[in-house]
Each structure stands twice: as C-alpha cells, then as structure tokens.
Amino acid sequence: MSKRVLLIIGGGIAAYKSLDLIRRLKERGVSVRVVMTAAAQRFATPLAAGALAGERVFTDLFDESQEFDVGHIRLARECDLIVVAPATADLMAKAAQGLANDLASAILLATDKPVLMAPAMNPRMWDHPATQRNLATLRADGARMVGPNEGEMAERGERGVGRMAEPEQIRDAAVALLTDGPLKGKRALVTAGPTLEAIDPVRFISNRSSGKQGYAIAAALAQAGAEVTLVTGPTALTPPAGVRAIHVETAAEMLAASQAALPLDVAVMVAAVADWRPAQAARQKIKKNKTGLPTIELVENPDILASLSKPGKSRPRLVIGFAAETDAVEEHARAKIAKKGCDWIVANDVSGDVMGGADNQVLLISKDGAQSWPRMAKEQVAQRLTAEIAKALNPKGRGRK
Numbered sequence: 594m595s596k597r598v599l600l601i602i603g604g605g606i607a608a609y610k611s612l613d614l615i616r617r618l619k620e621r622g623v624s625v626r627v628v629m630t631a632a633a634q635r636f637a638t639p640l641a642a643g644a645l646a647g648e649r650v651f652t653d654l655f656d657e658s659q660e661f662d663v664g665h666i667r668l669a670r671e672c673d674l675i676v677v678a679p680a681t682a683d684l685m686a687k688a689a690q691g692l693a694n695d696l697a698s699a700i701l702l703a704t705d706k707p708v709l710m711a712p713a714m715n716p717r718m719w720d721h722p723a724t725q726r727n728l729a730t731l732r733a734d735g736a737r738m739v740g741p742n743e744g745e746m747a748e749r750g751e752r753g754v755g756r757m758a759e760p761e762q763i764r765d766a767a768v769a770l771l772t773d774g775p776l777k778g779k780r781a782l783v784t785a786g787p788t789l790e791a792i793d794p795v796r797f798i799s800n801r802s803s804g805k806q807g808y809a810i811a812a813a814l815a816q817a818g819a820e821v822t823l824v825t826g827p828t829a830l831t832p833p834a835g836v837r838a839i840h841v842e843t844a845a846e847m848l849a850a851s852q853a854a855l856p857l858d859v860a861v862m863v864a865a866v867a868d869w870r871p872a873q874a875a876r877q878k879i880k881k882n883k884t885g886l887p888t889i890e891l892v893e894n895p896d897i898l899a900s901l902s903k904p905g906k907s908r909p910r911l912v913i914g915f916a917a918e919t920d921a922v923e924e925h926a927r928a929k930i931a932k933k934g935c936d937w938i939v940a941n942d943v944s945g946d947v948m949g950g951a952d953n954q955v956l957l958i959s960k961d962g963a964q965s966w967p968r969m970a971k972e973q974v975a976q977r978l979t980a981e982i983a984k985a986l987n988p989k990g991r992g993r994k
C-alpha cells in the first residue's frame with residue numbers, strides 16, 4: 594500500500610519501541626514521517642528516528658526552516674493517518690483540551706485525518722480520573738486507541754495497565770485503519786464471551802463460552818475497515834488490535850455497554866448471556882449450614898439481542914444473533930428470528946465439540962433463506978460472515994473498493 598503515516602513520538606520510555614514501529618510500518622509499504630516532542634528527544638534521538646524513516650524528523654513549531662519548508666498545517670494534512678506513540682498523559686491532555694503550544698499538539702488540532710493513539714504511562718496516571726476524562730473526550734472526538742496493555746512497568750516492581758501496546762499491535766491497528774476495506778466507515782458492535790452473575794461474593798452463574806468466535810468476528814470486521822466495539826464478558830483472550838474492547842461481567846452491564854455503542858450499522862451478538870441471574874446477590878458468602886440447602890431465587894436477564902432489534906430510529910441496519918442448538922437447528926433458529934426481531938441467525942449445532950474448540954459449523958439463516966457452511970475454523974467463519982455483512986450493507990457493490 595502506498596499510504597503515509599505521520600508518527601508523533603511522545604516523551605516516554607516507550608519511545609524506543611516507536612523506532613521499531615517505524616521499521617514495521619515500512620515493511621508493510623507504509624511511508625512514515627516522524628514528529629518528536631521535546632520530551633521524546635530525551636528518550637530517543639531524531640537522528641535514529643530519521644535514519645529509520647528515511648526522511649528528516651520534525652521537532653519544532655517555531656523553527657523557521659521547518660515551518661517555511663513544510664509547516665504544521667501541511668504535516669497535519671499530508672498523511673492518511675496520524676499515529677501517536679507513545680501517547681503520554683500530557684499529550685493526551687493537550688489533545689483533549691485543544692492546546693496547540695508545540696508542534697505535536699498543533700498538528701493534532703489542525704488535522705482532519707484519522708488519529709490512532711497508543712497510550713503509555715504509569716498505571717496510576719492512566720487510572721486517574723483526569724486521564725480517563727481525557728480518554729473519553731478523545732474517543733468522542735473520533736480518536737482510536739490501541740492499548741495500553743497490562744504488565745510490568747519500567748519502574749521497578751510496578752504492574753498494571755499502562756504499558757504501550759507492542760509495535761506489531763500498533764502496526765496492525767494502523768494498517769487496519771489505512772485499509773480501504775468494504776466496511777470502511779461502518780460502525781459495528783460484537784458481544785462475546787459469557788456473562789457472570791453473582792450469587793454471593795465468591796459464586797456465580799455463567800455459561801460455557803471461550804469467546805473465540807466473537808473475538809474472531811471482531812477482528813475480521815476491523816480488518817474489513819469497520820470501527821468495531823467489542824463488548825466482552827470475562828475470557829482468556831486478548832482483544833484483537835484495532836478494536837475498542839469494553840470489559841463487562843453481567844448481562845446488565847453488557848446491555849448498557851451495547852446501547853452506549855449506538856449508533857451502529859451492524860450488531861453481531863455472539864455472547865453467551867446468562868438467561869437468569871440471582872434475584873439478589875448475597876453480600877456475604879453463603880455458609881454451608883445445618884438448616885438445609887440454600888434456595889437461589891432467579892430473575893430473568895434482559896435480552897440484549899431483542900433489545901437492539903426493536904424497531905426504531907436507533908436500530909442498527911443489520912442485527913445478527915447466534916444460536917447454539919443441540920437439535921432441530923434450523924427450525925429453532927427461525928423461531929428465534931421471529932421472537933427476537935433480528936435479521937439473521939448464525940446457528941450452530943453444539944451437540945459435538947464446538948464449545949471452546951477451534952472449528953465451527955454453522956447455518957446462516959435470514960428471513961428469506963438459509964446457507965449451510967461446511968465445517969471450518971472459527972476465523973474462517975468470521976471472514977465469511979464479514980463478507981456477507983459487507984454485501985448486505987453495500988447493496989450492488991456501492992461504496993466497495
């Protein structure tokens with residue numbers, strides 16, 4: 594691809610990883626122009642960044658030779674994507690507030706290009722309400738985020754969320770944003786994994802669900818260029834690059850996070866939502882006692898799929914549900930479309946070893962037809978479903994590249 598990234602390197606210890614990011618982007622045929630903040634130059638040199646990028650590095654808003662030659666407005670416009678890595682707490686705060694007192698912040702204010710940020714900071718700084726407010730503002734302004742990851746920090750003995758995403762992860766997210774896929778500009782929601790409903794502080798009701806199929810669908814949609822929100826219950830998986838992941842536990846939280854993702858073009862509800870939850874979660878651990886077995890009163894959970902499928906202005910254009918069945922798969926799936934009001938059901942027969950496995954065999958059912966797909970890897974199911982979604986959202990190939 595002959596695309597251009599403007600990479601803004603902020604001042605953090607993770608700046609050295611951004612040098613590797615330059616190399617990895619170039620390997621994919623992306624040309625990289627680099628801007629470094631004053632603080633970034635304390636951690637990596639413009640010489641090193643320039644040597645890897647193969648062109649001069651820009652550092653100064655008031656440097657006459659730089660300003661007359663290219664200028665911050667041109668820097669802000671002459672690219673397909675701006676990547677900020679590391680995005681420090683300070684740089685995020687400036688961008689969220691619209692400050693423009695150095696080259697990096699002036700570019701972020703002047704640009705009309707998509708922005709991808711890879712935050713990196715101490716976990717306390719990340720958790721601070723000020724940073725979280727800035728994050729919400731930046732997201733609402735359209736910035737995409739990759740990471741931060743959880744792990745060991747540079748400071749000895751510190752762990753937590755705040756590590757910059759790895760260069761490969763940032764590259765994948767950038768390449769996804771640069772790709773003119775068939776779902777470019779479309780907003781997608783995927784729910785995945787189980788929900789967890791507390792009985793007491795140590796016990797819960799849940800469903801068996803690895804989250805693999807949902808995560809694969811989120812990844813495939815993002816690769817096709819969609820802006821993806823993944824609302825996920827607890828799983829052992831790492832959210833795919835370029836996807837906005839929201840971690841929840843209960844069905845009620847999953848419903849709230851799903852509704853917050855509106856407006857949407859497509860919603861794919863893959864989560865294995867618990868049908869019921871204890872009417873009340875005991876505040877203390879329920880003791881094994883002599884008076885007999887405890888009784889757990891259950892109440893029904895909200896149906897997220899049915900709720901998003903309700904006709905109305907905010908209904909996504911395409912709502913897709915999943916159905917795990919053990920018998921009469923097509924018949925039950927058709928009944929589910931009618932009951933929930935969704936457009937398609939992807940039905941799988943879970944009488945075999947699909948649960949937690951690598952493969953899946955599904956029937957794609959809509960109001961007017963059914964397709965039976967052969968057994969294939971969950972990633973392939975995701976690719977094929979993404980292709981069908983693209984066809985449905987771009988009738989007659991309109992808007993497709």
Ligand code: C5P
Nearest residue numbers: 862863864866895896897898914915916
């Ligand atoms: O009714 P059943 O659980 O079989 O329906 C499965 C489909 O409905 C899946 O797409 C699942 O994600 C969705 N669902 C939901 N909220 C629920 C129950 C199921 O979104 N409370």
